[in-house]
Amino acid sequence: AQKITQTQPGMFVQEKEAVTLDCTYDTSDPSYGLFWYKQPSSGEMIFLIYQGSYDQQNATEGRYSLNFQKARKSANLVISASQLGDSAMYFCAMREYTSGGYQKVTFGTGTKLQVIP
């Protein structure tokens, strides 16, 4: 079973509009963390936002916010006021402890976002 599911392989958004990138997850670890990363065509991974499983409020970082719905196991990324520079691949990731007692981070398949002028 997929641990992290991103159902949108590609998305288009008009410049200055808001866009939501979907992410659902599956874990039995009660203490987990969720991340969103941006990967431009150059390849580097850029951290955007983090949400802990016990955090009461949704995380926000500038134009990025994470819509965390714990019961539904979803952690959607909302980008407000899209900019042309936001065009990139976006990955949702989850950090959890395995039954073997070690920590691991797994990634979704990514969503390619293209911002249209």
Add this chain to the structure above:
Amino acid sequence: GAVVSQHPSRVICKSGTSVKIECRSLDFQATTMFWYRQFPKQSLMLMATSNEGSKATYEQGVEKDKFLINHASLTLSTLTVTSAHPEDSSFYICSARLTGAGNTIYFGEGSWLTVV
């Protein structure tokens, strides 16, 4: 912010040789580092979790003897691709988590390996 550096950023090696990729946390200590592999236009695939002072934990399907991981200090982890073959050509990227505090995992710039 925290920086993770990978070296080399690009490497070409001959089939059958070994190549080492370094991952350094420049301004923080990292007891745990992660090694990923990414094929073109695909997601990151976790290869192994590297813990300082102990053996790495490999994901299912990853050959331990082929992808040697060493985490000798709190700031350095290395991935050695042994007896490289053309199918090992890929983008390898490491990440490190702040020790004891912070929830952010920082990534290196990645290393492009081409085996000819």
